[in-house]
Amino acid sequence: MSHDQVRISRALLSVSDKTGLVDFARALAERGIALVSTGGTHRTLREAGLPVAEVADLTGFPEMMDGRVKTLHPGVHGGLLAIRDNPEHQAALxxxxxxxxxxLVVNLYPFEATIGADRPEADCIENIDVGGPAMIRGAAKNHADVAVVTDVSDYAAILAELAANQGTIGTATRKALAQKAFARTAAYDAAIANWLTGRLDEAGPAPFRAFGGSLAQGLRYGENPHQRAAFYRTPGPARPGVATARQLQGKELSYNNFNDTDAAYECVAEFDPARTGAVAIVxxxxxxxxxxAATLTEAYERALACDPTSAFGGIVALNRPLDAEAARRIVEIFTEVIIAPDASEEARAIVAGKKNLRLLLTGGLPDPRAPGETVRTLAGGLLVQxxxxxxxxDMTLTVVTxxxxxxxxxxxxxxAYRVAKHVKSNAIVYAKAGATVGIGAGQMSRVDSSRIAAWKAAEGAARLGVSESLAKGAVVASDAFFPFADGLLAAAEAGATAVIQPGGSMRDDAVIAAADAAGLAMVFTGIRHFRH
Known part of the structure; x- marks a missing residue:
């Protein structure tokens, strides 16, 4: 045996998730490894006929306080933390x-699942594991001498390595397990801290924040092929969307697919399905x-007409279950993803004819009014809002003209304002009869966004063979105030008749005067929708 190998002679098992436990423990016992366990894990192993000692045999104390105190003892932590080639540590043992x-084989109380099920506060508190993270961190710190397993999916690999290496586990494996262990406890503690943060009524930001998640899917690459990427799922009550959707078919989602599909579904969720069908193409x-529109097919046709060139290879989001008629129309052009609350059997069969098209079903719509947080990384920190x-x-629209x-x-x-909320700033949206006819997004100048949106509307008219721009008779929404009258005048020149914007510019009076001179009606919302 090389110096890098650690022989496994005694294992402590204490798991909440008992998937594969008995088979794993039996394989360890058959290798002559002594088993020690706690509480329900001990009962499970004893009932399976396996030789297993209780942790009380190590500590000299029984489990107490409903199992809250059982492993927090030198008899456990000394056995995990002792450095094997340190004479003083050996003397202490x-x-x-x-x-x-x-x-050490530990998986934690299911705190994330408990808050995800929106259980009462007392249940959540009881599912905060204390002894488990302490043991995991101790074993992971001492990974030079101890292997720590926190994931049932690692059982097979551990057994395979023990078999291949005469009952030992190598340094590389122990290091990888330690990294996974520390990441697991970090994500676990982050879930607890964020849950508690959400239950506080504090005016200012918390002095420390932590964010974590579990790997849901490794991705081929990020925004570009030279970037590594993965998708992690965060704990808590599930918000319907791409993160929780069931993928019925199609290729694996890419990094850009995740990002764009999330944007599309959040946008279409602004439209109450009880009132109208809605489609967003992103x-x-x-x-x-x-x-x-009254039907998804009509809504799709009208959404597609706004910019069919950009829609090619896009994401289609629906606020109602996908029906066969809409499915037939959507699959006529190349589409990356369809996301909807559900889909009829006939619609599913139609989409199945396009084997690479991803069909995602969410079971519901996200609530646009629900609180929550967004997190963005930047060099050296996180932006949280x-x-x-x-x-x-819910806004009071004030007529100012x-x-x-x-x-x-x-x-x-x-x-138009519902849509503008989901367009990157500077955002200008022309709309008529419940459909966008021109969108200007992400420009450094608001007047440029106005011109682009007007150009898109004129281009749409040309496609339809009509002489007047589709912006004529439309309304226009701006995600933030017009700092000058020029952006508003560009909308008036394009033929818009009414404007919605937050207001609040020091030049509001000049902008209002320009609107009056152009015969426009204008309302202020008092709330802007910057999206960067």
């Missing part, structure tokens, strides 16, 4: 009758067409 533990995380949970239906919008204009203004 001998003096106190402590036996070394070479393999490309590069920006809507290139959004529409609502609350989700933009403001919706135009001489002319008041008509009822039809009001409906389109609200529609």
């Amino acid at each position: 001998a003096a106190h009758g402590i036996q070394t533990i070479d393999l 490309k590069h995380a920006n809507p290139c067409g959004v529409a609502e 609350g989700r933009d949970a403001a919706t135009v239906d 001489k002319r008041t919008p008509s009822e039809a204009e009001y409906a389109d203004l609200r529609f």
Whole structure:
């Protein structure tokens, strides 16, 4: 045996998830490895007829306080933390009758699953593991002498290595297991800390924040082929969307697919399915067409008409279950992903004809009003903010021009502002009769976004063979105030009749005067929707 190998003579098993436990423990016992266990794990192994000692045999104390106290004892932690070639450590073990533990097998109380099920606070508290993380961290710190297993999916690999190496585990494996162990406890503690943060009523930010998740899927690459990437799922109540969706078919989702599909589904969720069907088509995380209608097919047709060139290879999100008629129309052009709450059997069969097209079913829509957080990395830190949970239906629209919008204009203004919330700033959205007709996104100048949106509307008219731009008679939404009248005048020149914007510029009076001079109706929301 090389110096890099550690022989496994004693294993301590204490697991909440007992998947594969008995078979794993039996294989260890057959190798002559002594087993020690706690509580329910001990009962399970004894009932399976395996020779297993209780942790109380190591500590000299019974489990107490409903199992809250059982492993927090030198008899356990000394066996995990003792450095094997340190004479002083060995003398301490001998003096106190402590036996070394070479393999620790622990998975934690299901705290993440408990908060994900939105259980009462007392249940969540009881599912905060204390002894488990302490043992895991001790074993991981001493990985030079101890192997620590925190994931049932590693059982087979551990057994294979023991068989291949005469009952030993090598340095590389122990290091990898230690990294996984520390990451596991870090993610676990982050889940607890963030759950508690959400239950505090504090005005200021918490002095420390931690974020973690579990690997859901390794990705081929990131935004570009030279970048590594993976998707991690965070704990807590599930927000319906790409992270929780069931993929029925199609290629594996890419990094960009995840990002764009999330953007599309959050956008279409702004439209109440009880009121109307809605479709959002997204490309590069920006809507290139959004529409609502009595049927999904009509909504899709109208959304596609806004910018069919950009829609090619895009993401299609629906706020109602996909039906066969809509499925037939959507698959006519190349589409990367369809995401919907559900799909009929006939619709599924139609989509199945396009084997690479991903079909994701979520079981519901995310609530646009629900609180939550977004996190973005930057060099040396994290930017954390609350989700933009403001919706135009909850806003007070203040008419600031001489002319008041008509009822039809009001409906389109609200529609356009729902969409503008999901367009990268600077955002300008033209809409008419419940459909976008021109979108300008992500420009450094708001007037440039206005011009691009107007150009898109004119391009749409040319495709339809009509003489007037589709912006004529449309309304226009801006995600933030017009700092100058030029952006608003560009909209007026394109033929818009009404405007919705937050207001709040020091030049509001000049912008309002320009709107009056152009005969526009304009409302202020008082709330902006920057999205970067």
